[in-house]
Amino acid sequence: MGNIYDEIFANTWEPVFNLGDILKIPLVIILVGVLLYSFMLLLKVRILVDTINSEGNFKMKALVSFNLFITIFATILGTMIILLG
Amino acid sequence: MKKERKYIPKKFEKVDKSFINKLKSEEQHGPLSSFSIFPKRVTFYGKDPDEDIVLIVRTHWIAFVPHVAFIFLLLVLPILFLLLSTQVSFLGTVTLYLGMLIVCLILAINITVTTILKWYYTVNIVTDQRIVVIRMENAFYHSYAEAQLEKIEDVTHTNIGALGTIFDVGDVQIDTAGHGVDFHLKMLPRPRELQDVINDLLEMKQKGDI
Numbered sequence: 001m002g003n004i005y006d007e008i009f010a011n012t013w014e015p016v017f018n019l020g021d022i023l024k025i026p027l028v029i030i031l032v033g034v035l036l037y038s039f040m041l042l043l044k045v046r047i048l049v050d051t052i053n054s055e056g057n058f059k060m061k062a063l064v065s066f067n068l069f070i071t072i073f074a075t076i077l078g079t080m081i082i083l084l085g
Numbered sequence: 086m087k088k089e090r091k092y093i094p095k096k097f098e099k100v101d102k103s104f105i106n107k108l109k110s111e112e113q114h115g116p117l118s119s120f121s122i123f124p125k126r127v128t129f130y131g132k133d134p135d136e137d138i139v140l141i142v143r144t145h146w147i148a149f150v151p152h153v154a155f156i157f158l159l160l161v162l163p164i165l166f167l168l169l170s171t172q173v174s175f176l177g178t179v180t181l182y183l184g185m186l187i188v189c190l191i192l193a194i195n196i197t198v199t200t201i202l203k204w205y206y207t208v209n210i211v212t213d214q215r216i217v218v219i220r221m222e223n224a225f226y227h228s229y230a231e232a233q234l235e236k237i238e239d240v241t242h243t244n245i246g247a248l249g250t251i252f253d254v255g256d257v258q259i260d261t262a263g264h265g266v267d268f269h270l271k272m273l274p275r276p277r278e279l280q281d282v283i284n285d286l287l288e289m290k291q292k293g294d295i
Contacts, residue, residue, distance in 0.1 A: 023177070041202070044224045051129065053128045067194060070194060071195065081181075081184040081187065
């Protein structure tokens with residue numbers, strides 16, 4: 001009887017500190033921030049292409065477009081992995 | 086043996102100045118060069134039809150070495166955490182650090198792209214009328230400043246440190262009259278040649294040759 005009483009009222013709560021869980025939210029915020037930044041980069045290049053017009057502009061536009069595409073893809077994948085992980 | 090340059094604007098063909106003679110012996114450079122002389126197919130906002138671009142100078146690549154080091158660190162750090170997470174339970178699950186690796190990878194790609202754009206769109210243009218300085222720092226900041234050649238009072242170049250000596254990199258200070266913009270152009274390749282070009286252009290402008 002005494003054992004059952006002890007088992008019922010025993011303090012079984014043990015706080016588990018996990019660094020991984022704390023990191024989840026900032027990582028998702030960073031991902032969204034980078035996505036917005038890469039979009040801003042595309043807009044900035046559109047302005048700069050008008051400011052200085054040279055042969056390399058096409059390469060730079062292609063570079064930022066590719067960067068935005070990669071960032072969108074990686075943001076979706078990264079958010080899924082972080083939230084499910 | 087170097088080929089003689091094919092493109093030199095007409096108004097500069099008969100000019101006997103040190104910089105023209107030097108430029109004549111230079112080889113043609115592509116659009117991604119840090120030091121382009123009489124570049125073809127390049128225009129900028131506000132360029133007059135009869136205005137010729139003499140020189141386009143971009144920051145030397147050595148100025149971006151700290152960026153490369155930071156990008157390298159950004160890629161190494163999550164891999165280190167990923168390896169440690171399998172050993173230390175306190176760090177959490179491996180999947181999370183896989184996500185962290187993706188975050189760092191995107192950050193590294195974006196910093197690399199920003200650095201390339203910063204190099205390409207931070208341009209110092211010397212024309213026969215003025216000096217134009219376009220600066221791009223990141224996605225949120227760029228500036229455009231110009232000064233007419235008549236306004237330029239003094240041009241100084243400094244070449245300091247081991248890197249300056251090894252890579253022939255230096256700063257060029259351009260002082261303008263009045264309270265206008267003074268230019269402090271940092272980490273440029275061949276700074277004394279830029280100074281020579283500006284000084285010769287100033288002299289030609291004063292004499293009315295251009």
